[in-house]
Amino acid sequence: MQNKKMITILGPTASGKTPVAAALALRTGGEIISADSRQVYRRMDIGTGKDLADYVVEGQHIPYHLIDIAEPGTKYNLFQYQQDFHNAYDDICSRGKQPILCGGTGLYIEAVLGGYQLSPVPQNPTLRDALASKTLDELTAMLLELKRKNGSNMHNHTDVDTAQRAIRAIEIETYNLEHPTPERLLPPVDSLIIGIDIDRNLRREKITRRLKARLEEGMVDEIRSLVKEGINPDDLIYYGLEYKFVTEYAVGNMSYDEMFRQLEIAIHQFAKRQMTWFRGMERRGFHINWIDATLPMDAKVETIMRMAKL
The missing domain is CATH 3.40.50.300 (P-loop containing nucleotide triphosphate hydrolases)
Incomplete structure (x- = not known):
């Protein structure tokens, strides 16, 4: 057919x-x-x-x-x-x-x-430890340099809006630089x-x-119930946007008004x-x-x- x-x-x-x-x-x-x-x-x-x-x-x-x-x-x-x-x-x-x-x-x-x-990219604990203290701006600069070396279109700002995501993107780009991808399947x-x-x-x-x-x-x-069932708030923050800002509010790091204002701006930027x-x-x-x-x-x-x- x-x-x-x-x-x-x-x-x-x-x-x-x-x-x-x-x-x-x-x-x-x-x-x-x-x-x-x-x-x-x-x-x-x-x-x-x-x-x-x-x-x-x-x-x-x-x-x-x-x-x-x-x-x-x-x-x-x-x-x-x-x-x-x-x-x-x-x-x-x-x-x-x-x-x-x-x-x-x-x-x-x-x-x-x-x-x-x-290709599936395994986690690199040594690299993660080395990047753990860096700011999102520093990680973004590193990522841009790796993308330039790889000639990569992956990982633009849309999907790299937290340090955790940026570290994962650097991990992938580093792996791809060191392991040329096999023929496209x-x-x-x-x-x-x-x-x-x-x-x-x-x-x-x-x-x-x-x-x-x-x-x-x-x-x-919804987000409070996910935290209650045992999901680490940092893992929810990793997902960015609503999960980043509402989780910060839910765990007491941000007021409701501040959460709404920052989230609204973030969605417009997204x-x-x-x-x-x-x-x-x-x-x-x-x-x-x-x-x-x-x-x-x-x-x-x-x-x-x-x-x-x-």
Whole structure:
């Protein structure tokens, strides 16, 4: 059976990617593969913005993959994502369904579309000890130098926003420098790429509104319950954004107002970095078809189906 060409729907946080992907899946009999580095974790629902209600369209449950596949406190990584993506993609194609990749983690999307050469990278305790006392700025400078030596597109600021993440990125880049990657085993995936283009001011307004809603829905309680079940707060802080700031508040290191203000700024900065990554993808040869986020849903779906010749 010939594989159906994948459709990728990307965009910054709060652009409305998931509802578009779900509406498209309903029309095409498709299944969604998530490309979100935080939504892989179970019981981290509000803070990662899973919005699972978005996967129910007109009373129909849209099948999704690569959400809720890892335990909180673990360090899921890009290499694992590539393997898991191909397992899901092959499964969807084997059943003659339309695969739809949807998310905002540009590195994950680019890795599977471009067939990045990756290998599992073990932890390096000696290196970690040597880096433990360095600041995030110092680690970032080291990482940039390693990336230059490797000619690497991996690990931009979007995914390296804590010292722990920066140390892991340095660990990976150091390993790749010392162990040239074997021949690529996973092929690039041909895909029509759709970008959801949202006006900056509207995006900022939606981010603030959504943050307030998620806090009202119980995001602080969700994080407190994870700490209560024995997950180290430092492991939650590692996940960045909501988990970084709300955990700091939950353990008493920050006031509520300070947490809200700093988190709001961090999410706005994150969305800006996501767009920088997507623009970088375009420079690296990926053609993204941008469609207006404010179009009615039917118009968005019709536009994508016309582009995909469905």
